Amino acid sequence: MSIPRYTLPEMKDLWSEQRKYQGWLDVELALLRARVKLGQLEPGVYESIAQHASFSVERVEAIDTEINHDLISLVQTVQESLTAAGYGEYSREVHKGITSFDTEDPALMLRLGESARIILAALDRLYVELLNLAHKHKTTMMIARTHGQYAEPDSFGRLCLVFADQQHNNLMRLRSCIDEELIWAKFSGAIGNYAGLDPELERLVLEELGLMPVDVSTQIVQRDHHASYLNVLAVIASTIEQLARTLWEMSRSDVGEVREPFGKKQKGSSAMAHKKNPIMLERMIGMAKMVRAKSQTLMEVISTPECRDISQSCVEREVYPDATSYTHYMIVKMTNIVRGLEVSQGKMKENLERTLGVWASQQIRIALIDAGVSYEEAYRFMQERCFAATQDGKHLNQCLDASSIQLNGQHIDIINLLGGWAVRVERFFDAWEYTKDGIEAIFERFPTSTPSGG
Template sequence: MIERYSLPPMRELWTEEAEYRRWLEVELAAVEALAEWGKIPQAAARAIRGRVHITKEVIQRAKELEREIGHDLLAFLRVLEEQVGPEGRFLHFGLTSSDIKDTALAMAIRTGLEILIAELRELLEVIKRRALEHKATLMVGRTHGVHAEPITFGLKLLNWHYELERDLERLEEAREAISYGKLSGSVGTYASLPPRAEELVCARLGLRPSKVSDQVIARDRHAQVLAALALLGAGLERMAVEIRNLSRTEIAEVHERAPHGSSSMPHKENPITSETISGLARLLRANLQAALENIALWHERDISHSSVERVIIPDSFLASHYMLRRMGEVIEGLIIDEERMRENLELTQGLISSQGVLLKLVEKGMARAQAHELLRGLALKARESGRKFKELLLEDERIRGYLSPEEIEEAFDYNHYLKQIDEVF
């Protein structure tokens, strides 16, 4: 992921140094578990723990060796063996590369999900606070892009909050699904080490052992994680698209706090953060597709998934984290133009109250189909003439045969749309 969309602490999680440290953590856990089990000397385990370390020089040396031998983990092990000396022969004892890499990757993904969960909880608090702030802020609701009936801006925010709560649940489920390690060896038979060793190592690392594996942990787990991120991104995009639409000049009900808009048009204030979030959501969906393709590996494993995961997993986490952080800032600073919302409620000259009139007519005995056609005709007349819908209703004898002027007036009272708002919240 480019630096522009990389923020701490997620950025540090996916650095090269962090990856080497996770590899080392798994190797050391394996060494200590083997010593506890009695497979290698305790003194050797202590020597290894005391002598290995990760520095920039170690990383550079490992990369130099990788260029020579073409294998990143093997190069890393050779550098560790150089540090340790004779006891280094017990490093990676009975293990294959994927025992280390897949277990370390699970650790990284688990930590990444914990970062996202914490960030999402903060966003939920911001949305909740602003939803309560605007619980009774009336605005027009739109279906198919057309004015429908009044809602409140707080209700719109609450809808987003409810969806993000489901995203939170999905992230937590994904954290559980990915928190598995494996030390089952080259093809999953535990030929070199027994399942007990795997259990000891995973316990040390806060993971659970995979009940069955081949050379790798099955990639449906990783796809589940990226599916959760893609759904989170889609939810954030839904919010972003709505903010962008409500920021249109013709609507102008909300505005991002943006210091600058256009380089050539000084008057413009563009919803660029929301637009960026919309763009990054596309990346998350594309990465999910790649993760799904990774599931069908050959036989007990091939390496076709590896190159893909080096890109899609860090990028998806970095993008998701960036989107959550930026959306929190957008919602926190969002400018709500309540006066413009009120003005927009009146753009249809009262047509948005047609259902209220319809229900009153039905309650008074008019057939629903008859009432619907009658009101539709009056609505068309109001549009063509530019007159207020209420005025036409008050003049129409067919309407007044069922409803009094007071009852007609009641149908246009916007407070009607607030009567259940406390229960919804």
């Protein structure tokens, strides 16, 4: 079972032993209802079984300790309950003519589908919170970084849209997976060829459960469907990791642009009382690796030989609860981080100013090229001026003063070439003016309100 620290109540309940055995019993009862429809079982027999069939986890586990087969242990427990209720003659109808995974595979697919819907609802809330944060900081200017170096100005809101868009993509992927992958099951016997079974029985049982029969199976439904789901979870976890990594970098002491929520009584370090460690962001980064590992592990058991061995069983007992629980936990906790994120607009402005205007190098270089300067000459000139600004601690516009550049064999004053100092400052060093058209266009692609359902 997944680590309790990283498992929220919905998933804890879903992957409990009680829910597992109840799911198996629900499939067994669906089989009996289908047999009634086919005239293979009297309605009164079904009603008596449905009313009195019961189990306790403790009794199932006690039997399993002796026989080492949990499905048969459940069947025996249910049969005991019928006998105790005075309907022992009906106990032979339970699990009649089918194999373990005729019961277990449909029940598993139903639980996977439920886990996906829990995750989908949480993911939608994260998407909404990211949209809210983006719109709130649409015009909050900051310096973007590539390769860890100052790049060009951006708005923090636009950066948030990058992560909101990822979650929108995740919503679409997960919905597609629910509709196309988490719907398949089988009720076709020990090797999948319906020996001793009517294919119509399979259709009726799975119809009762809201599932679809695969066209062909072995003893189990092939695990490519299941692996597709866990791969989607791995992608979701990875996108949350990217968001966490970005916010972590922005929360470093020397950057200080954002900070994850920090409780009034929370402590950051056992030794250094001044610290506010971003432990939740770091937890997201670590947990993404765990989810990807679970996905990869399930990929390893797609290749069950011939009609099946049991090597996939022990893997699945761990990876499904773990991958779904950890992904759900990550989404919920990241939603809380985004909702309570402390954003320092002042620090973002300070860091933008700390660049000394070197971010304007590209548009000034293009202006020089448009004025007739060669590509290479313009590039080298701007590179030298920007490096000088950084080294001398002067704003780039100061480093451009009294500078000249070669044009048509003559040295031309940069100030005159670019239209005068005042024009240059307004034209080249206004971060919002430089970026606003593109940012506005990007925001028009996204909802202006807080949607539900992505």
